Each structure stands twice: as C-alpha cells, then as structure tokens.
Amino acid sequence: MKRFTAWRRRPWAGYAVVLAALAAIGVLYAGFTPQNDRAEAAGNAQAAEDLQNGRQLYNKNCASCHGQNGEGTKDANGKAIAPSLLGVGAASVDFQVSTGRMPAMNPGAQMPRKRPIPEFNVDVKTDYEEPEKREAAEKQKAQAEKNLADLRAYIASLGGGPSVPTAEQTDPDKGNAAAGGKLFRTNCAQCHNFVGSGGALTGGKYAPPLDTSDVTPTQIYEAMLTGPQAMPVFNDTTLTPENKRDIIAYLVKTREEPNPGGNGLGRVGPVSEGLAGWLIGLSLLVLAAMWITAKKPKKLKKS
Amino acid sequence: MSQTAPAAPKAIEGSLNFLDDRLGSTTFFKRNARKVFPDHWSFMLGEIALYSFVILLLTGTFLTLWFKPSMHEVIYNGSYTKLNGVKMSEAYASALHISFDVRGGLLMRQLHHWAAILFMASIMAHMLRVFFTGAYRKPRELNWLIGIGMFTLGMVEGLFGYSLPDDLLSGTGLRITQGVLEAIPLVGTYGYMFLFGGEFPEGDNGDLIPRLFTLHVLLIPGIILALVTAHMMIMWHQKHTAMPTRNQTEQQVYGYPFYPVFMAKTGAYFLFTFGVLALLSTLTQINPIWLFGPYDPGAISAGSQPDFYMGVLEGSLRIMPNWEITAAGHTLSLNVLIPALLPLGLVFGGAAAWPFIERWVTGDNRSHHVNERPRNAPVRTGVGMAAVTFYGLLWLAGANDLLAERFHVSLFATTWFFRFAIFIGPVLAYIVTKRICLGLQRKDAAVIDHGVESGIIVMSPEGKFSERHTPVKEDDKIVILSKENAKPEAPAVDASGVPAPGTKGPMGFLRSRLQRAWTFDDIPVEDKGHHGEHHEVEGAEHSGAEQKELSR
Ligand code: HEM
Numbered sequence: 001m002k003r004f005t006a007w008r009r010r011p012w013a014g015y016a017v018v019l020a021a022l023a024a025i026g027v028l029y030a031g032f033t034p035q036n037d038r039a040e041a042a043g044n045a046q047a048a049e050d051l052q053n054g055r056q057l058y059n060k061n062c063a064s065c066h067g068q069n070g071e072g073t074k075d076a077n078g079k080a081i082a083p084s085l086l087g088v089g090a091a092s093v094d095f096q097v098s099t100g101r102m103p104a105m106n107p108g109a110q111m112p113r114k115r116p117i118p119e120f121n122v123d124v125k126t127d128y129e130e131p132e133k134r135e136a137a138e139k140q141k142a143q144a145e146k147n148l149a150d151l152r153a154y155i156a157s158l159g160g161g162p163s164v165p166t167a168e169q170t171d172p173d174k175g176n177a178a179a180g181g182k183l184f185r186t187n188c189a190q191c192h193n194f195v196g197s198g199g200a201l202t203g204g205k206y207a208p209p210l211d212t213s214d215v216t217p218t219q220i221y222e223a224m225l226t227g228p229q230a231m232p233v234f235n236d237t238t239l240t241p242e243n244k245r246d247i248i249a250y251l252v253k254t255r256e257e258p259n260p261g262g263n264g265l266g267r268v269g270p271v272s273e274g275l276a277g278w279l280i281g282l283s284l285l286v287l288a289a290m291w292i293t294a295k296k297p298k299k300l301k302k303s
Numbered sequence: 304m305s306q307t308a309p310a311a312p313k314a315i316e317g318s319l320n321f322l323d324d325r326l327g328s329t330t331f332f333k334r335n336a337r338k339v340f341p342d343h344w345s346f347m348l349g350e351i352a353l354y355s356f357v358i359l360l361l362t363g364t365f366l367t368l369w370f371k372p373s374m375h376e377v378i379y380n381g382s383y384t385k386l387n388g389v390k391m392s393e394a395y396a397s398a399l400h401i402s403f404d405v406r407g408g409l410l411m412r413q414l415h416h417w418a419a420i421l422f423m424a425s426i427m428a429h430m431l432r433v434f435f436t437g438a439y440r441k442p443r444e445l446n447w448l449i450g451i452g453m454f455t456l457g458m459v460e461g462l463f464g465y466s467l468p469d470d471l472l473s474g475t476g477l478r479i480t481q482g483v484l485e486a487i488p489l490v491g492t493y494g495y496m497f498l499f500g501g502e503f504p505e506g507d508n509g510d511l512i513p514r515l516f517t518l519h520v521l522l523i524p525g526i527i528l529a530l531v532t533a534h535m536m537i538m539w540h541q542k543h544t545a546m547p548t549r550n551q552t553e554q555q556v557y558g559y560p561f562y563p564v565f566m567a568k569t570g571a572y573f574l575f576t577f578g579v580l581a582l583l584s585t586l587t588q589i590n591p592i593w594l595f596g597p598y599d600p601g602a603i604s605a606g607s608q609p610d611f612y613m614g615v616l617e618g619s620l621r622i623m624p625n626w627e628i629t630a631a632g633h634t635l636s637l638n639v640l641i642p643a644l645l646p647l648g649l650v651f652g653g654a655a656a657w658p659f660i661e662r663w664v665t666g667d668n669r670s671h672h673v674n675e676r677p678r679n680a681p682v683r684t685g686v687g688m689a690a691v692t693f694y695g696l697l698w699l700a701g702a703n704d705l706l707a708e709r710f711h712v713s714l715f716a717t718t719w720f721f722r723f724a725i726f727i728g729p730v731l732a733y734i735v736t737k738r739i740c741l742g743l744q745r746k747d748a749a750v751i752d753h754g755v756e757s758g759i760i761v762m763s764p765e766g767k768f769s770e771r772h773t774p775v776k777e778d779d780k781i782v783i784l785s786k787e788n789a790k791p792e793a794p795a796v797d798a799s800g801v802p803a804p805g806t807k808g809p810m811g812f813l814r815s816r817l818q819r820a821w822t823f824d825d826i827p828v829e830d831k832g833h834h835g836e837h838h839e840v841e842g843a844e845h846s847g848a849e850q851k852e853l854s855r
Contacts, residue, residue, distance in 0.1 A: 109713070176388075177384075177385045178384075178385055178386055178387050178388050178389050179388075181385060181386065181389070181596055182389060182596070182599070182602075185471060185596050185599060185602035185604065186599065186601050186602045189471075189602060189603065189604035189605065190602075190603050190604060190605055191605055192605065193604055193605045193606045194471070194472075194594055194595050194596070194604045194606065195594050197606070198605075198708055199605030199606055199704055199708055200605070200703075200704040200705070200707035200708040200714040201714065202713075202714050202715055203713060203714075203715060204712075204713035204714075204715075204716075206707070206708055206711075207605065250385070253385060254385070254594070257385070259588045259591065260402070260403070260409060260588070261409055261413055261584075261587070261588030261589065261591060262413075262584075262585060262586045262587045262588045263586055263587045263588060264588050264591070265587055265588065265589075267591070267594065268606050268705060269472065269606045269607070269608055270472075270590075270608045270609060270610050270611065271606070271608050271611070271614075271702045271705050273416075273420065273587075273589050273590070273610070273611070274420060274610065274611025274612075274614065275611075276583070276587055277417065277420035277421055277424050277583075277611065278424050278611075280579075280583060280587075281417065281420065281421045281424065281579055281580070281583055282351070282421065282424045282425060282428060284579045284582075285347075285351050285421075285425070285575060285576060285579050286344065286347075286348075286428075288572065288575040288579070289344040289345075289347035289348070289350075289351075289572065290344040292344075292347070292568050292571060292572055292575070293342050293343060293344045293346075293347065293568070294344075295568075
C-alpha cells in the first residue's frame with residue numbers, strides 16, 4: 001500500500017495511468033469484439049488452427065468426463081457422470097470455464113465457483129511496473145483469452161447453441177436498473193436473495209452470491225441464458241435481451257452502491273440485524289451497567 | 304420493610320423545602336427521594352427497555368410527521384434514482400422520502416428500528432434475570448404478568464411497525480400474518496377480513512396500512528405506556544428485590560437512595576442507552592427498504608425473515624411438517640396453526656403460570672424480597688434453561704436458510720435437525736443445568752465446611768502435603784448461606800392416620816410428587832462452625848479436632 005502511494009505521487013504517474021487505461025480499453029475492446037468477425041478476417045488456416053487448439057484443450061481438460069466427442073459419459077449403471085455438451089453452446093462453456101466450475105474437480109452437490117485453471121484464467125494482473133513483467137502478464141492474459149475462445153468455438157462446432165453475449169448486450173450503463181430491480185425480485189430473488197447476497201436451496205445446493213465484482217456482467221447474462229445446474233433457464237422469451245441487460249444494470253449498480261445507513265451487515269436482512277442488536281447493543285449496555293453500578297459515590301462511600 | 308440509606312445532603316433538603324412550600328408535598332417527595340435502589344448490574348436490564356421505549360416514542364413521533372399511511376399507488380420519482388418510475392404505495396414512497404430527503408430522516412428511522420430491537424432484547428434479558436433469581440415470587444406476581452403482557456404487545460407492535468413501510472420484506476410478513484389468522488378455526492377468515500379490511504394485500508379500499516398505522520402509533524403504544532406506568536408504580540411500591548448480600552435482609556432493602564445517587568446513575572444510564580443506539584444507528588444499517596423494493600405480490604425473496612423477536616414463529620413455521628386435516632368440507636391447517644400458537648403459547652402461558660405453579664408445588668406462601676441464587680433452585684433454573692433452549696432452537700430454525708448457506712450444510716438437514724432438537728434439546732438442557740446447580744451447591748457446602756482453597760501447599764512435620772484452606776470471607780459466607788435448605792417432608796399420613804393437608808386426591812398426589820421432585824436432591828449448605836470464627840460456640844479444641852479430621 002505504502003509503495004503504491006509513493007508511486008502514485010511520481011510526476012509521470014498521471015500519464016502512466018491514462019496510458020494504462022487506454023491500453024486496457026484497447027485490450028477489452030479487442031476481447032469483446034464478436035469472435036466471428038475476427039475469424040472471418042483471418043484466413044481459413046488461422047481458423048483451423050484455432051479449432052485445433054480448442055480440440056487439444058478439450059481433450060486435455062474435458063474429454064475424460066465429457067467424452068471424446070462431447071457426447072457425455074455414463075458410469076457402469078448407466079448413470080450420467082457428465083452431461084453431453086452437444087448443443088450447450090459457447091455461452092455455457094464460457095460461463096462454466098470462466099467461473100472456474102469446469103473442469104470440475106471433485107463433484108459434490110454442486111460445482112463451486114473457483115479460480116479458473118491457469119490456461120483459462122483471463123483475470124491476470126497486468127499492471128506491473130517493470131515492462132518485462134507486464135509484457136509477460138499481458139501475453140499470458142491474451143493466451144488465456146484465446147484458449148477460452150478456441151475451446152468455446154470447438155465445443156460450439158460440435159452442435160451449435162447460444163453464443164456469448166456481446167459487450168453491448170451486457171453493458172450495465174445501457175440497462176434500466178429500476179426495471180431490472182423489479183425483474184430481479186420476481187425472477188431471481190427467491191433463490192439469490194433481495195440484492196443477490198445468495199441463499200440456500202434444498203439438497204445441499206445453494207444460489208451463490210452475485211454481489212461481488214468477480215461475477216461479471218457477461219457471466220450474469222450467460223447464467224440466465226444457460227441456467228447452470230439448479231438454476232432455471234431464462235430464455236429470450238421469458239426475459240428478453242433487454243430485460244437481461246436491465247437485471248445486469250440492477251445487480252451491478254446495487255453492488256456498487258454504498259450503504260447510506262452505515263455498515264450493511266452483509267445485506268442479508270433481519271437475522272444479522274438481530275445478531276448485531278444483541279452482540280453490540282445489549283452487550284455494550286451491560287458493560288455500561290456494570291461500570292455504573294460498580295461506581296460508589298464519594299459522599300456515601302462509608303455507609 | 305424499612306430502608307436504610309444515609310440522610311440526604313443539605314442541597315437536597317433545600318430543594319425539597321422549596322417544593323414543600325409550594326406543593327405541601329414534602330413527605331411524598333422525601334419519602335420517594337429516599338427510595339432505595341439496589342446496586343447490581345442485572346437490575347439495569349429493565350431500564351434499557353424503559354429508555355428504549357422512551358426513544359421509540361420520540362423517534363416514532365418524528366417519523367409520523369412525514370410518514371403517509373396510505374396504500375394509494377404512486378409512481379416514484381425521487382432521490383433514490385434506482386427506483387425511479389417504479390409503481391409503489393404512498394407508504395413506501397414516503398418511507399423512501401424519509402430515508403433520502405428528510406434531513407436526519409434515515410438516522411431517525413434507524414434509531415427507531417434499533418431501539419425496537421434493543422427494547423425487545425432487553426425485555427427478554429430482563430425477564431430472564433427476574434426468572435432465574437426468583438424475583439417474580441410473592442408479592443411480585445402481578446408485575447411478572449404485566450411484563451409478559453408488555454413483551455407480547457411489543458412483538459405485535461414491532462410486527463405492525465415493520466409492516467408499515469410496505470416493502471417486499473414487510474409484505475412477506477403480512478402474508479404470513481394473513482395465513483396465521485386464516486388458519487384459526489371458525490373465526491379465522493372473519494378475523495383476517497376484519498384486520499385487513501378485504502383481501503390481501505391491501506384490503507378493498509387500501510385499508511390495511513392505515514389500520515396498522517393507528518394500531519402502531521396510538522393503541523398499542525398507549526397500552527404499553529399504561530402497563531409501563533403500572534409496572535413502575537408497583538415496583539416503586541414494593542421496592543426492588545435484591546441479591547443476597549450482607550446488608551440485605553427480608554426486612555430491609557439496602558442500596559442507594561433514589562435522590563441523588565440513583566437518579567444520577569439512572570440518568571447517566573439513559574444517556575448510555577441513547578449513546579449506544581446512536582452508535583448503532585450511525586454505524587450500522589437496518590431495514591434498508593430501498594434494497595428490498597416495494598411490495599409486489601408476485602415477488603418473494605430468499606432470506607425473508609422477520610425481526611428477531613418474531614423469529615420463534617418463523618422457526619416454528621419452517622420446521623413444521625405439512626399437516627392438514629380436512630373434515631366436513633373444512634380444512635384445518637395444522638401446518639400453520641400449531642407453529643403459530645403452540646410454541647409461543649407454551650412459553651408465554653408457561654411463564655405466566657409459573658409463579659403460581661411454583662407456589663402451589665412448594666407450598667411457599669411467604670413474601671420474598673431477597674432473591675434466590677439460581678443454583679439454589681435447581682428445578683426452576685433447569686426449567687428456565689429448558690425454555691431458553693426451546694426458544695433458542697426455534698429462533699435458529701427461523702434462520703435455517705442462512706445457517707445452511709453460511710456453514711455449507713444442507714437446508715434439508717437443518718430442518719430435520721431442528722425437528723428432533725426441539726424435543727431433545729430442552730430435556731438435555733434441563734438435566735445438564737440441574738446437575739450444574741447441584742454441583743455448585745455441593746461446592747458451596749464444601750466451602751462453608753472447609754474454607755476456600757488458598758493454593759498454598761504446606762508440608763506437615765511428618766512430610767505429608769496438604770493444601771491450606773482459608774476461612775470464607777464474611778461477605779461471601781452470607782451469600783452462600785442465603786440458601787434455604789429443603790425441609791424434611793411432612794409425613795404423608797400423620798400419627799392418627801389423617802393425610803397431611805393438601806395431599807388428598809389426585810391433585811394432592813400430584814402436588815406432593817412435584818414437591819418431592821423440587822427438593823429431593825437438595826444439598827444442605829450449613830455453617831456447622833468448623834472454622835475459628837465460632838470458637839465461643841463450639842469450643843477451640845473441638846473445632847481443631849474436626850479440622851484435622853476433615854483435611855484428609
Ligand atoms: C414499543 C414501541 C414501538 C416499537 C417496538 C416500534 C417498532 C417499529 C418498527 C420495527 C418499525 C419499522 C421501522 C423501519 O422502517 O425500519 C416502526 C415504524 C414506524 N413506527 Fe414504530 N415502534 C414503536 C412505537 C412507535 C410509536 C410510539 C410511534 C409514533 C408515535 C411509532 C411510529 C412509527 C412510524 C410512523 C413508523 C413507520 C416509519 C418508517 O418505517 O419509516 N412507533 N416501528
């Protein structure tokens with residue numbers, strides 16, 4: 001922290017920040033530009049190479065469970081070990097892999113969200129001071145993005161399915177948070193809680209919290225579109241793309257909004273409030289009572 | 304009862320004279336200004352409730368200046384832009400207005416709500432203190448009943464209060480209220496229509512919120528205020544009980560005079576209560592209605608819990624199996640009726656009846672002004688802990704979804720856990736508590752007999768090691784000896800074959816059985832004078848001889 005503060009005070013720091021921001025926007029832009037545009041622009045050779053890369057990644061990380069051609073696998077009793085990926089689409093792959101759920105590690109009641117494996121982890125820190133370090137990190141990030149894209153493209157090539165939403169479709173600033181709030185309360189809050197702080201479901205399953213910034217707008221959109229595990233699918237007739245963007249706007253704005261009343265106590269409602277009332281309120285007052293009753297007035301001390 | 308307190312200082316005499324010259328009321332003021340108050344922290348718990356109530360009245364009045372108890376539908380357009388263009392009731396919009404546009408409004412709302420939490424929490428703690436020390440015994444049964452009345456009214460007042468802003472959470476609470484009302488056989492539907500003024504959510508003419516408002520700001524606070532007054536007057540008349548100490552006897556209360564000492568203390572304590580509430584209200588957010596959104600019959604959220612003092616009901620509902628009886632075309636919703644009425648009925652009904660049951664069982668009709676240490680009434684303490692466990696488990700069950708989520712256990716498992724725990728837990732609590740009480744009694748008896756372990760090991764000339772025991776301090780001795788040992792049971796049948804009074808018939812039989820249960824394992828704690836202090840009674844040699852025998 002201290003080093004960072006010192007760094008911030010350097011005269012060139014302002015320019016560096018602007019440059020870094022420009023670079024980041026460039027990278028983001030490149031990342032979000034619809035993939036098929038790029039594929040068209042690049043030659044067929046490049047596309048084939050990408051597909052080959054996707055296939056290799058698939059064979060290495062996924063085929064053991066999902067089968068050589070994504071047809072899914074069954075155990076000796078005919079019970080599915082992993083579902084078929086034919087037709088799940090790029091959106092589902094992107095959601096599952098970018099949230100770290102896939103490749104699955106030790107299947108329990110529900111695949112937990114975790115850090116994606118390094119090959120697919122696009123959340124790489126790139127703001128290093130040293131140019132070599134930064135370059136390496138940026139390269140790693142670009143590679144992860146390419147890997148993810150290639151894997152998506154490969155699995156989509158097996159059977160089609162919904163594609164990854166565009167940056168336009170998931171832009172929180174373009175959505176209507178008020179409408180989104182209403183939609184969220186009618187469609188999502190029964191599992192994810194009022195403001196998406198998460199909730200328990202039956203059978204050891206749970207609706208994960210949506211109030212941290214690592215749940216990206218794209219992931220929110222994809223979750224609605226593909227309905228991972230216990231979550232229902234909200235296709236484009238139930239919730240239009242517009243509706244989905246409103247919900248994204250609501251979630252992102254709500255989690256960024258400060259709590260005007262003080263500490264939000266986890267924003268989970270009256271349970272934590274009651275706990276605070278007892279643990280903070282009543283115990284402070286009991287301490288005060290002990291102090292007050294232990295104090296002897298001077299005049300009357302002798303009695 | 305007489306009171307001992309030092310004479311009032313001159314300055315007070317002066318001001319009393321001033322009042323006397325004008326009001327001719329010196330005796331009244333003098334008597335009351337010298338009222339004696341005990342000095343133990345647990346006696347301040349009730350005061351937290353009193354002061355929170357005062358703060359509730361003040362902040363509540365502030366809120367009425369802007370709050371619009373109306374279900375009239377409006378389209379919001381205000382400072383909280385994230386709800387702009389959303390349809391909502393005027394009540395909700397005005398609560399948003401209070402939160403975001405009225406200066407100090409959010410603070411007042413938070414103060415009001417935190418004060419409500421603290422009010423109920425301190426009442427609970429206060430009631431437990433009174434119960435476990437036996438302070439409800441004759442002649443204070445009336446105040447005990449009033450206390451239970453206030454607690455019940457406080458619950459209802461709180462429920463209506465958090466229903467007023469008409470947000471999604473409060474609407475969910477009202478929906479449950481509706482369900483409970485409707486489940487009452489015969490009169491249920493009528494009662495529901497009567498309160499709601501038509502179909503949920505708002506009644507035919509949007510009557511519900513205005514009705515709740517009147518109940519919340521006028522009727523119930525009025526009744527509570529009357530009960531508080533009665534409570535205080537009775538307490539003032541009967542004087543406090545006190546923990547057993549050297550100066551405290553059944554005949555006299557010992558403590559500080561109301562004026563000036565207790566008044567200064569209690570005045571400071573009001574400021575403390577206010578300070579803690581202000582701290583909570585500025586630093587922690589409560590009931591963020593803007594996050595919950597307006598009530599919408601089509602929406603429901605996970606984590607919909609009531610305030611903590613209604614948590615027991617929520618818990619009972621959550622763990623109740625889905626039982627219904629259909630007979631003669633009517634459905635009896637046991638799945639709602641039992642959880643709504645049985646657990647709280649058991650706790651409150653049991654609490655209300657307890658002083659009378661205890662008196663009947665023990666046959667103790669004396670007045671008590673000195674409290675009993677919890678260990679010296681193991682059955683009472685055990686039953687109390689069983690009730691606390693029962694209540695506490697239901698409370699936790701009301702938050703089972705959060706427990707499941709935070710501690711990563713299955714929701715289903717928590718439900719089943721609580722279904723069993725609710726029966727087993729209280730029994731276990733009773734047994735364990737009673738054992739602990741008896742253990743403490745045994746320790747007291749030993750301390751009186753042998754003295755206190757000093758931690759000093761001495762070697763006798765023969766080379767034996769023993770720990771030196773020092774005699775108990777006089778003050779501690781009085782506390783320990785405050786225990787009333789169980790008297791040997793009167794024989795069931797006297798010499799001429801006439802059964803002892805009150806043992807006849809099945810009730811008499813029950814009573815004598817219960818009385819035995821109350822006392823049979825009592826451990827007598829007596830000062831047999833094994834220590835130096837009572838030489839003149841027992842004789843030095845004798846006591847010395849005993850001591851040897853005891854320090855095995
Ligand atoms: C034992 C006494 C009382 C209790 C336990 C109690 C409890 C509550 C609670 C929990 C709320 C919800 C607050 C929120 O929105 O977060 C509330 C709201 C309200 N109370 Fe009370 N209250 C009490 C007495 C009073 C009194 C005496 C008044 C008026 C004279 C009053 C006026 C109001 C008003 C106007 C509201 C709605 C305002 C709003 O929610 O923003 N209350 N009360």
